[in-house]
Amino acid sequence: MSLLSTKAFSFLKNAVTSPYIRALSVTSKLNIKELREYKEGNKLIIEGVSLPSPRSELLVRAEKIPDLVPTKDSENSLCYLCKLDLDVKHTDVLILSQFVRSDGCMLPRRITGLCRMQQKKVGRMVTMAQKAGLLINLTPSFCKKDPKKRYGYKKFNTYYDEKTIFWKRIPNQNDRFKR
């Protein structure tokens, strides 16, 4: 009985404190990192192999940085990206490519583990980087792999302003040609 109660307690604690909401699940976890397919005679064998993540060694967390002084906003948030207090731009391809599948699609929030605001912000910046042709190797296979070969206005260079991400309505640009 005591064992059951401790199990239940740890389970609930996990569900509350874990940054991921995934802790509550009815079925058992699969723990799959890679799917392997191979043929053995007549049989086709599909195997799920659990592998260590290649990223965990290089992982940067705010708790591990001793010199980092938390700001007011970053202290209160639970999100790891908010805590780091980084000024990410749409041209920071090395950061944005971590939140992206191999076909350039943004990963959902249950996988990225970001807060709502950051998920939206990163998602928009990934779109900006894609449109600017900076993540051209992370695109579906049917995509033209050269941004200059895209159709119409898309073949020309475009840059974006990150301020526009959370604007409700983008105001009319004052006409620079008018005097």
Place this chain on the structure above:
Amino acid sequence: MSAAKRVQQWATFARTWHVFDCKWQDPYQSANLIKKYLLGLHKPIYHPMNDCGDVVVCVNSRDIALRGDEWRKRAYFHHTGYPGGASWTLAWEVHNKDPTMIIKKAVYRAMKGNLQRRHTMQRLFIYPGEEIPDDVKQNVTNQIRQLRLVPTRLDHIPEEEVQKFPKVMDYPSDYVLK
């Protein structure tokens, strides 16, 4: 007058030739910068009646960058003078036709509309690519700093560097790598 003073006098009144690389630059923002050099506003001896403007050579004008959706939202107006002769051409159509026209118009419109403007424009050279004719190139002595950083594409960064770069996001343990 000493020799040093004489050289200083020449250097003050000589026209300097500047290069400006338009790669990934906003033409409307860089026009305000180019304008200053063309009119000589950056010089302490500036006076509107003093012909002290410099020469600016713009290269890579084909690779200019417009903000957001401006390629398909900004229109260039032209009127033939006949009834029904008005036409609006989108920025990307103008750029398709002549890759030097957008930057030229931007600089022209950034300057005050007086009689001097057309003569000042004669001192602006724009080239769509990196090649500059030799007779222009031999005069160039200065480079104007770009306003925006040129972004790097992910496929231009070596694979090793991408792997070694510190990671912010880690996959959950039950994630199937795709």
